[in-house]
Amino acid sequence: MKTKSFKEKLNEQTAFIDGYLDKYLDEKDNPQNIIYKAMRYSIFAGGKRLRPILMMNVCKMCGGDVNEIIPFACAIEMIHTYSLIHDDLPAMDNDDLRRGMPTSHIKFGEATAILAGDALLNKAFEVVSDYRGDDVKRAVKAINMLAVSSGTEGMIGGQIVDMESEGREITLEELCYLHLNKTGAIIRSACTIGALIGGGSDAQVKAVDEFAKNLGVAFQIQDDILDIIGNEQELGKPIGSDLEEEKNTYVRLAGLEKSKELAYVYSENAKSALAIFGDKADFLIELTDYLTKRRS
Amino acid sequence: MKTKSFKEKLNEQTAFIDGYLDKYLDEKDNPQNIIYKAMRYSIFAGGKRLRPILMMNVCKMCGGDVNEIIPFACAIEMIHTYSLIHDDLPAMDNDDLRRGMPTSHIKFGEATAILAGDALLNKAFEVVSDYRGDDVKRAVKAINMLAVSSGTEGMIGGQIVDMESEGREITLEELCYLHLNKTGAIIRSACTIGALIGGGSDAQVKAVDEFAKNLGVAFQIQDDILDIIGNEQELGKPIGSDLEEEKNTYVRLAGLEKSKELAYVYSENAKSALAIFGDKADFLIELTDYLTKRRS
Numbered sequence: 245m246k247t248k249s250f251k252e253k254l255n256e257q258t259a260f261i262d263g264y265l266d267k268y269l270d271e272k273d274n275p276q277n278i279i280y281k282a283m284r285y286s287i288f289a290g291g292k293r294l295r296p297i298l299m300m301n302v303c304k305m306c307g308g309d310v311n312e313i314i315p316f317a318c319a320i321e322m323i324h325t326y327s328l329i330h331d332d333l334p335a336m337d338n339d340d341l342r343r344g345m346p347t348s349h350i351k352f353g354e355a356t357a358i359l360a361g362d363a364l365l366n367k368a369f370e371v372v373s374d375y376r377g378d379d380v381k382r383a384v385k386a387i388n389m390l391a392v393s394s395g396t397e398g399m400i401g402g403q404i405v406d407m408e409s410e411g412r413e414i415t416l417e418e419l420c421y422l423h424l425n426k427t428g429a430i431i432r433s434a435c436t437i438g439a440l441i442g443g444g445s446d447a448q449v450k451a452v453d454e455f456a457k458n459l460g461v462a463f464q465i466q467d468d469i470l471d472i473i474g475n476e477q478e479l480g481k482p483i484g485s486d487l488e489e490e491k492n493t494y495v496r497l498a499g500l501e502k503s504k505e506l507a508y509v510y511s512e513n514a515k516s517a518l519a520i521f522g523d524k525a526d527f528l529i530e531l532t533d534y535l536t537k538r539r540s
Numbered sequence: 541m542k543t544k545s546f547k548e549k550l551n552e553q554t555a556f557i558d559g560y561l562d563k564y565l566d567e568k569d570n571p572q573n574i575i576y577k578a579m580r581y582s583i584f585a586g587g588k589r590l591r592p593i594l595m596m597n598v599c600k601m602c603g604g605d606v607n608e609i610i611p612f613a614c615a616i617e618m619i620h621t622y623s624l625i626h627d628d629l630p631a632m633d634n635d636d637l638r639r640g641m642p643t644s645h646i647k648f649g650e651a652t653a654i655l656a657g658d659a660l661l662n663k664a665f666e667v668v669s670d671y672r673g674d675d676v677k678r679a680v681k682a683i684n685m686l687a688v689s690s691g692t693e694g695m696i697g698g699q700i701v702d703m704e705s706e707g708r709e710i711t712l713e714e715l716c717y718l719h720l721n722k723t724g725a726i727i728r729s730a731c732t733i734g735a736l737i738g739g740g741s742d743a744q745v746k747a748v749d750e751f752a753k754n755l756g757v758a759f760q761i762q763d764d765i766l767d768i769i770g771n772e773q774e775l776g777k778p779i780g781s782d783l784e785e786e787k788n789t790y791v792r793l794a795g796l797e798k799s800k801e802l803a804y805v806y807s808e809n810a811k812s813a814l815a816i817f818g819d820k821a822d823f824l825i826e827l828t829d830y831l832t833k834r835r836s
Binding site for chain 2: 272274275276278279280283326330333335336349353354355356358359361362363365366367369370373374375380381383384387388391392394395396397400401403404405407408421
């Protein structure tokens with residue numbers, strides 16, 4: 245029997261997560277129907293499920309049961325998706341397209357888009373607090389990690405700093421700080437929640453956090469690089485849009501070559517952090533290469 | 541020694557809650573500072589703290605420890621406040637004033653207002669999941685009740701139906717359904733979470749739920765009545781604004797006299813439901829009268 249390729253494994257996992265998201269966001273036949281439609285539209289708009297996949301694989305790598313992590317994996321994808329819906333709003337980034345599809349407010353109108361974002365954030369906490377496992381203490385700790393990472397000292401904090409810094413040039417340190425929160429906090433909590441629910445030792449949790457911190461930066465730099473050199477069709481958004489809007493990006497501050505170098509260094513650091521897991525880390529190492537060498 | 545009047549007790553409790561909200565929303569001296577300013581602005585814009593006060597008093601009435609309920613009481617006020625911030629946005633109700641003060645998007649701009657709302661919803665779950673008590677199983681159940689009541693099958697569900705029904709006339713039944721969700725779900729969960737954390741028996745929880753369901757309707761009808769006959773200055777918003785926008789209100793559908801009658805019936809039903817608590821229900825009965833006879 246042929247062993248599965250990395251890409252096959254990745255697709256399998258994406259489908260696995262999608263199945264649960266479909267179940268959690270079951271469209272009810274009630275007067276609130278339209279809100280479910282809007283939530284589902286953005287959830288199933290082609291996301292890579294990076295955060296759930298990180299969480300599941302870290303959980304497995306630490307020796308945990310993947311079934312325990314499913315509600316958290318779906319919740320973190322809902323939080324990621326809500327943040328995209330609100331980021332795209334006219335008052336925020338004012339984007340009409342995401343992954344080649346009309347954004348939520350274009351498709352459903354602004355009011356419904358605002359509520360669909362609210363509803364996804366809210367649903368994330370509904371799902372994780374509907375806990376049926378045995379270790380309820382650990383579950384509450386994980387809920388708290390999720391909430392902190394998506395809140396004012398995590399993702400929302402990063403978003404507000406990003407917004408505040410638009411139009412003025414910031415230093416590379418400030419940019420790192422910004423991304424460590426805006427995109428990094430959720431990637432980190434995806435991994436550390438995976439390790440916690442997976443029953444990882446303190447040393448393992450620490451290693452996983454180091455991995456996630458570096459991966460988050462590498463991922464963001466790659467995003468900025470793609471915005472410059474990416475193919476419009478592949479990315480589903482106009483090339484160079486971040487530059488035009490005077491957004492602070494790595495490429496803008498450090499240049500393209502230096503950015504590529506940085507992406508390489510951070511992704512190597514991420515992989516090294518997983519050394520203590522031996523070959524159990526194989527999938528996450530392949531994933532790191534895949535993400536930091538991606539073209540979309 | 542003179543016994544405290546109802547109003548004195550109410551003011552004491554409001555100040556008690558405000559103290560904890562102040563602590564939970566402590567303004568950090570970091571780059572995210574503006575988000576805390578915006579969250580605090582709306583939290584401290586003169587809310588009556590109805591939901592926290594209901595929760596605390598139900599908890600006490602069931603024999604519980606008020607200290608256990610504080611995080612939940614603050615969380616429900618944060619959720620209520622976030623919903624007001626988002627409701628006021630230009631894409632939603634487009635209100636410039638609330639309680640006589642500029643709304644969040646007028647004061648801080650639309651993008652920050654959206655994020656401040658998101659941040660308050662998120663903070664609510666941060667606060668309740670930072671659990672340090674002994675009965676963690678009960679706490680998770682309460683977190684779930686909170687999340688469900690503010691989500692698609694609760695408050696957000698009501699908001700979307702409200703929005704969808706604007707401009708067309710609905711039946712009195714539909715209006716009841718709408719409010720049972722939009723404002724009622726959170727008032728109900730305030731009370732049932734109070735009973736749960738207070739250690740109430742099944743019969744007590746049931747009685748409290750009956751109380752809350754009726755109080756919620758009475759409160760909403762009173763709100764609609766005040767919109768017609770209220771004093772602009774007292775309410776801090778233009779009189780008759782709901783009628784002008786073709787909003788569905790009790791007064792619009794049932795007329796002013798019939799609405800007054802309904803408010804009376806629902807508030808009497810609410811009070812009767814508390815009979816099993818004897819004189820332990822005194823404060824909540826006074827509160828019901830106070831709320832359904834209020835002038836602002």
